[in-house]
Amino acid sequence: MPLAISPMASASSFRQLPPFLAALLCAIAMATTSSAATVPAAGRRGPIGTNGKNYTKVCDPARFASLGLDMSRFRYCDASLPYGDRVRDLVGQLTLDEKVSNLGDRADGAPRVGLPHYRWWGEALHGVSDVGPWGTWFGDVVPGATSFPLVITTAASFNETLWRSVGAAVSTEIRAMYNLGHAELTYWSPNINVVRDPRWGRASETPGEDPFLVGRYAVNFVRGMQDIVVSGAGDGHSGEDPFSRPIKVSSCCKHFTAYDVDAWFDADRLTFDAEVQERDMVETFERPFEMCIREGDASCVMCSYNRVNGVPACADARLLSETVRNQWQLHGYIVSDCDSVRVMVRDAKWLNFTGVEATAASMKAGLDLDCGMFWEGVKDFFTTYGVDAVRQGKIKEADVDNALANVYTTLMRLGFFDGMPEFESLGAKDVCSEDHMELAADAARQGMVLLKNDAKRLPLDPKRINSVSLVGLLQHINATDVMLGDYRGTPCRVVTPYNAIRKMVNSTNVHACDNGACDTAGGLGRAAKTAKISDATIVIAGLNMSVEKESNDREDLLLPWNQTSWINAVAEASPYPIVLVIMSAGGVDVSFAQNNSKIGAIVWAGYPGEEGGTAIADVLFGKHNPGGRLPLTWYKNEYVNQIPMTSMALRPDAALGYPGRTYKFYSGPSVLYPFGHGLSYTTFTYTSTTTTGATVTIPIAAWEHCKLLTYKPGAAPSPSPACPALNVASHRCDESVSFAVTVRNSGGVAGDHVVPVYTSPPAEVGDAPIKQLVAFRRVFVPAGGAVEVPFTLNVCKDLAIVEETAYTVVPSGASTVIVGDDGLALSFKVTIHLAV
Ligand SMILES: *[C@@H]1O[C@H](CO)[C@@H](O)[C@H](O)[C@H]1NC(C)=O
Ligand SMILES: *[C@@H]1O[C@H](CO)[C@@H](O)[C@H](O)[C@H]1NC(C)=O
Ligand SMILES: *[C@@H]1O[C@H](CO)[C@@H](O)[C@H](O)[C@H]1NC(C)=O
Ligand SMILES: *[C@@H]1O[C@H](CO)[C@@H](O)[C@H](O)[C@H]1NC(C)=O
Ligand SMILES: *[C@@H]1O[C@H](CO)[C@@H](O)[C@H](O)[C@H]1NC(C)=O
Ligand SMILES: *[C@@H]1O[C@H](CO)[C@@H](O)[C@H](O)[C@H]1NC(C)=O
Numbered sequence: 137m138p139l140a141i142s143p144m145a146s147a148s149s150f151r152q153l154p155p156f157l158a159a160l161l162c163a164i165a166m167a168t169t170s171s172a173a174t175v176p177a178a179g180r181r182g183p184i185g186t187n188g189k190n191y192t193k194v195c196d197p198a199r200f201a202s203l204g205l206d207m208s209r210f211r212y213c214d215a216s217l218p219y220g221d222r223v224r225d226l227v228g229q230l231t232l233d234e235k236v237s238n239l240g241d242r243a244d245g246a247p248r249v250g251l252p253h254y255r256w257w258g259e260a261l262h263g264v265s266d267v268g269p270w271g272t273w274f275g276d277v278v279p280g281a282t283s284f285p286l287v288i289t290t291a292a293s294f295n296e297t298l299w300r301s302v303g304a305a306v307s308t309e310i311r312a313m314y315n316l317g318h319a320e321l322t323y324w325s326p327n328i329n330v331v332r333d334p335r336w337g338r339a340s341e342t343p344g345e346d347p348f349l350v351g352r353y354a355v356n357f358v359r360g361m362q363d364i365v366v367s368g369a370g371d372g373h374s375g376e377d378p379f380s381r382p383i384k385v386s387s388c389c390k391h392f393t394a395y396d397v398d399a400w401f402d403a404d405r406l407t408f409d410a411e412v413q414e415r416d417m418v419e420t421f422e423r424p425f426e427m428c429i430r431e432g433d434a435s436c437v438m439c440s441y442n443r444v445n446g447v448p449a450c451a452d453a454r455l456l457s458e459t460v461r462n463q464w465q466l467h468g469y470i471v472s473d474c475d476s477v478r479v480m481v482r483d484a485k486w487l488n489f490t491g492v493e494a495t496a497a498s499m500k501a502g503l504d505l506d507c508g509m510f511w512e513g514v515k516d517f518f519t520t521y522g523v524d525a526v527r528q529g530k531i532k533e534a535d536v537d538n539a540l541a542n543v544y545t546t547l548m549r550l551g552f553f554d555g556m557p558e559f560e561s562l563g564a565k566d567v568c569s570e571d572h573m574e575l576a577a578d579a580a581r582q583g584m585v586l587l588k589n590d591a592k593r594l595p596l597d598p599k600r601i602n603s604v605s606l607v608g609l610l611q612h613i614n615a616t617d618v619m620l621g622d623y624r625g626t627p628c629r630v631v632t633p634y635n636a637i638r639k640m641v642n643s644t645n646v647h648a649c650d651n652g653a654c655d656t657a658g659g660l661g662r663a664a665k666t667a668k669i670s671d672a673t674i675v676i677a678g679l680n681m682s683v684e685k686e687s688n689d690r691e692d693l694l695l696p697w698n699q700t701s702w703i704n705a706v707a708e709a710s711p712y713p714i715v716l717v718i719m720s721a722g723g724v725d726v727s728f729a730q731n732n733s734k735i736g737a738i739v740w741a742g743y744p745g746e747e748g749g750t751a752i753a754d755v756l757f758g759k760h761n762p763g764g765r766l767p768l769t770w771y772k773n774e775y776v777n778q779i780p781m782t783s784m785a786l787r788p789d790a791a792l793g794y795p796g797r798t799y800k801f802y803s804g805p806s807v808l809y810p811f812g813h814g815l816s817y818t819t820f821t822y823t824s825t826t827t828t829g830a831t832v833t834i835p836i837a838a839w840e841h842c843k844l845l846t847y848k849p850g851a852a853p854s855p856s857p858a859c860p861a862l863n864v865a866s867h868r869c870d871e872s873v874s875f876a877v878t879v880r881n882s883g884g885v886a887g888d889h890v891v892p893v894y895t896s897p898p899a900e901v902g903d904a905p906i907k908q909l910v911a912f913r914r915v916f917v918p919a920g921g922a923v924e925v926p927f928t929l930n931v932c933k934d935l936a937i938v939e940e941t942a943y944t945v946v947p948s949g950a951s952t953v954i955v956g957d958d959g960l961a962l963s964f965k966v967t968i969h970l971a972v
């Protein structure tokens with residue numbers, strides 16, 4: 137994909153070298169120059185209509201007049217009526233053919249009644265993207281948009297305010313682009329599937345392996361994208377009719393559900409049938425979606441390609457209608473992943489369905505809109521087969537009406553028909569603004585994770601370090617592409633690690649290991665020589681999208697392309713312990729580096745987006761004290777031999793020899809860095825006066841039925857408790873436990889610190905998570921200072937477990953609350969007494 141990158145000093149300095157020298161030692165000592173930014177000219181307003189649009193709202197009398205229509209004759213444009221009435225009028229005006237032509241992502245509209253076409257497909261995973269046909273595009277007045285770090289990096293900040301701010305900045309850029317005719321208003325982000333397996337190719341797109349963390353990311357990102365006024369709190373509804381609540385941009389929780397196998401050996405997402413137990417559905421796969429809908433009030437859910445227990449997710453009435461729409465109360469529309477309906481026929485060959493049958497089954501299950509590509513001359517299935525499905529009596533025309541009502545209500549809420557004055561002044565100056573680029577840099581800084589720092593190798597002191605050597609593949613050193621990851625747009629600019637690092641020191645020596653330049657004895661010798669001539673050596677290594685990407689799962693967790701061998705050689709040659717920076721989404725088995733005392737420090741930079749170089753340099757040279765934490769477990773490579781990627785179960789399975797998945801269930805020896813790991817340049821200590829433990833007595837009312845608990849073999853209490861466990865679904869759930877932790881910064885520098893809170897059920901309970909994240913807070917603590925961090929845990933939400941029966945229950949007995957990670961931990965008991 138072509139990138140609009142400004143000319144950078146680094147580019148020309150590399151280019152001046154003869155090509156054969158480019159891969160060899162190039163000692164480049166240059167004066168610092170600031171890298172220029174290609175920011176779209178401020179305030180320029182492009183002609184409306186650059187994507188075929190010459191209007192900013194549908195219900196404009198002049199627009200109707202230009203179509204030869206009198207707007208006052210169309211009740212759907214009467215702003216004094218409730219949305220429900222207007223949508224009914226609009227749908228009622230349409231013929232069956234017109235209706236069906238609007239059930240696909242490329243909706244035709246109905247010029248006869250003044251309804252314009254609409255491109256539903258938008259992507260904004262980590263900034264406005266132009267992936268998807270025609271809806272969003274870059275060029276002329278909007279050459280690019282802010283490219284934030286990939287989600288896995290932003291998630292590593294554990295900072296909910298940041299997640300909300302990123303969502304709000306992205307939706308501001310979308311609104312600005314919409315005003316300029318460069319974008320639509322519906323975006324299929326965020327991706328909130330949990331990273332159940334470390335090999336999953338799409339880890340970069342997600343907030344990691346923990347369902348609660350993923351859910352909180354979803355709630356905040358969606359609130360940032362959708363809410364007109366983004367406030368720090370308020371995850372509920374404010375009393376207004378949720379089907380009329382105005383939204384800034386429509387955000388979509390995807391991919392529902394149990395989707396996290398892309399392409400792994402013979403397994404392919406298009407044909408994969410995820411065998412999932414109901415307990416894992418409730419506890420892991422559905423939880424982020426439930427939070428995204430209930431607490432984030434997302435206006436869209438996307439169903440996934442795979443089948444779940446035999447039934448395609450997009451044709452499963454129990455998942456779509458019963459769970460998403462009825463139980464969780466979705467206020468919005470359900471869209472298919474692109475081609476999910478076709479996939480039932482073409483790939484999964486489900487029930488030997490025809491196109492008409494797949495269309496009917498999906499729509500009846502609750503799917504409203506079909507995203508589909510052109511394939512063998514056939515576009516999406518709904519618009520292709522919808523009319524026949526009605527004519528053949530496989531669905532009612534009222535089913536079509538209902539689907540359209542869901543999609544048009546969403547467009548009404550977006551102001552597509554009436555405009556949205558709050559955002560009409562946004563223009564080119566609001567895309568790639570200094571504020572947004574700084575937010576992108578801040579997100580990358582907050583997401584940097586310090587994995588190892590022996591003998592305080594980091595930060596490098598710029599006052600004492602005159603020269604650094606940079607060794608690695610150019611794609612990582614001079615990263616104009618790798619840092620942007622998938623679902624990118626065109627970035628405003630890219631600040632590479634090389635560009636940012638060389639601003640910190642007087643001279644930078646680069647040795648590029650491309651094209652085998654470090655794989656021979658001679659090449660290694662030259663790499664080693666580079667390390668010898670500087671005051672510090674930084675190796676930037678890692679993965680790229682050929683290793684981990686959508687439709688491309690990993691087979692191992694190792695560093696590819698022989699990087700390990702030359703990293704070790706460079707470390708061996710360097711007079712000082714080297715610094716290793718890893719770019720990746722999933723965990724990489726860097727035990728060789730963790731073990732090697734000549735590798736003094738390891739930083740995980742994730743895929744840090746367009747400002748990534750700045751963030752990396754700020755961390756390496758101490759302008760920012762890293763506070764990020766791993767949002768997923770980093771396993772040693774041997775883990776991949778212990779369990780196939782296609783096994784969906786989270787718990788260990790003794791019969792099959794599977795060890796369990798994620799920090800919640802894996803207790804084996806193959807962890808390199810645990811979930812939540814992340815060091816700092818300073819040291820923190822915890823104290824608490826309120827953590828001596830608590831007992832909560834919960835009276836069980838007459839209508840409540842106690843549930844049984846699974847106990848560890850031989851651990852069942854005797855006599856067995858009168859009420860072993862409380863069924864959360866039948867309880868009012870207003871019991872809570874409050875405590876506060878004082879975080880003291882006992883080191884010499886200010887820093888951010890993430891306080892995680894986990895709970896674990898009573899020791900006798902069997903088959904339960906080892907611990908589970910229930911709260912977290914990132915705080916800033918000045919050097920020598922202290923901050924008190926209060927928490928209130930709701931007993932039903934935070935001390936509950938999901939039983940084998942798939943009931944969510946609070947076990948009686950002494951649960952443990954654990955505060956902290958990495959050996960810095962406080963814990964106390966909360967004893968639950970269920971009184972019958
Ligand atoms: C480094 O990146 C720039 C873009 O910033 C590119 O033009 C240049 O060719 C790259 N250098 C090398 C040697 O690949
Ligand atoms: C808008 O464009 C359409 C064609 O796409 C044209 O028929 C119509 O006259 C234009 N309306 C205005 C107000 O310029
Ligand atoms: C699908 O059709 C094939 C070939 O006609 C047949 O063998 C198979 O049993 C059918 N499968 C189902 C689920 O009906
Ligand atoms: C960098 O170069 C300047 C000018 O030559 C010099 O004054 C300064 O001390 C150097 N910095 C370091 C860290 O050596
Ligand atoms: C990796 O590097 C070593 C030298 O360290 C070399 O012997 C080997 O051939 C290289 N392997 C590949 C696959 O390039
Ligand atoms: C990833 O890096 C490898 C090794 O340098 C290279 O062959 C491949 O083209 C890169 N892939 C992408 C998507 O950049």
Ligand SMILES: *[C@@H]1O[C@H](CO)[C@@H](O)[C@H](O)[C@H]1NC(C)=O
Nearest residue numbers: 725726727728729730731732
């Ligand atoms: C790391 O060190 C341990 C203990 O010294 C050793 O058993 C292990 O093989 C080493 N691993 C690597 C990858 O060097």
Ligand SMILES: *[C@@H]1O[C@H](CO)[C@@H](O)[C@H](O)[C@H]1NC(C)=O
Nearest residue numbers: 295297298301888914915916
């Ligand atoms: C969290 O992110 C927000 C928004 O970027 C930032 O202002 C705040 O300082 C961050 N909090 C901490 C403790 O780093």
